[in-house]
Amino acid sequence: MIQYNNKVVKKRPGNWLPTDRSKLKHWVDKQINIVVSKGILTEEELKFQFQHQEVEALKELIENDTEIYILTNQMIAQALEYDKFDPTGSPEITDYRMMLVLIDHILTTAPEYVSPDEEGYGLIGFPINAILDWCMGTPAGYAFFLNDQVNSCFKAILNRWCEFLDSDASLYVLNTGKHGWMCDSAEKQLQIEEFIYNPDDEHWGFKSWNNFFTREFKDGMRPIAEPDNPKVILNACESAPYHISTNVQKDQQFWLKGQPYSLEFMMAKDEYVDEFIGGTIYQAFLSATKYHRWHSPVSGKIIKAYVVPGTYYSEIHSYPYDDAGPNNSQGYITQVATRAIIFIESDYPTIGLMCFMAVGMAEVSSCKFTVNVGDFVKKGDQLGYFQFGGSTHCLIFRKDVIEQFVVDAIPAPDFNNSTVIKINSKLAVAY
Structure with a gap:
């Protein structure tokens, strides 16, 4: 948590949601006014069938599964109780039907631009996340958003939204x-x-919106640092450092507040997990307005490339005050969120096998590859991209590979102040 105009607010790395929660409240209130103007939020109209069958399916799940029904109502009640202590204002969502109406509305919208200087507003890069905001940090919300059936429904909802964002x-x-x-x-x-x-x-x-948000750089805009030096490892995403961890272990309690990395869960128990015990993980996050494609940090052969399905709105449990926040649970989500994993066998023996991991966060959970298993990539070649924006990513190295990281790669004490490192620039040096 941080202080902002004497308010306690969540940190929001990458500017996907406003730091000042009053701006978040303003946006959600605006969406409520839109659906109210359509006559959808009256008691009678709330019984209607939703415009999108995927939202209707989530409603049916909530109303026909006793455990999920209880969790849904509990997380909203807990958010309301929590907000008695929140000086930024009361939560906008007061029952699950209102939540579903707003999600249904979002599926035919695209994110609008908001200037950083505009009073009372903020860029809403995660609109569904904005609707669910405080529910995510409650005890019931923690259980709700880890539920497989709930995540299956959200996957279908986000796929439908992606169809809209792919359309003209x-x-x-x-x-x-x-x-x-x-x-x-x-x-x-x-x-x-x-x-x-x-x-x-x-x-x-x-x-389309997605075509715009996955736009590519002009040739020469991001030159490759020291292309002929095999020891130099490149920055794989246009991103700011979040965390560096050394001597990483196979099995850690990643759900704790410190969010230690657990290789076994990050890599979904892949056969190569043991190769990285004692190694190094570098994690960095992408900004809402930056470049959202991934490039290879090393030259080598693509050994494996696959997507691990996961959660969409699970955040580290810290209640009643959520020190982590949905965007601050980045260590935690590397082990539970939808993520793309690429194993690359570097042609420099000291580096050898390394892993690139693109982690979806909230709405940003669609990871697309532009390479295939067996391909040889050079440093700086494109690997894939996030549809609708970006999220966070990790580079994972074996033990005794990294000699040093460049100064800019060292996360700031408050990682929100970390320097954005350009893609294809020098990130680290191997032995």
């Missing part, structure tokens, strides 16, 4: 208006001139 209907937020991603403020923040786009096209040449 999502382009309505690419405009030059105040909250459009083509306005002057957004252009400056995005540094759009560094990317491939058509300034003369109505939507800069992008075909």
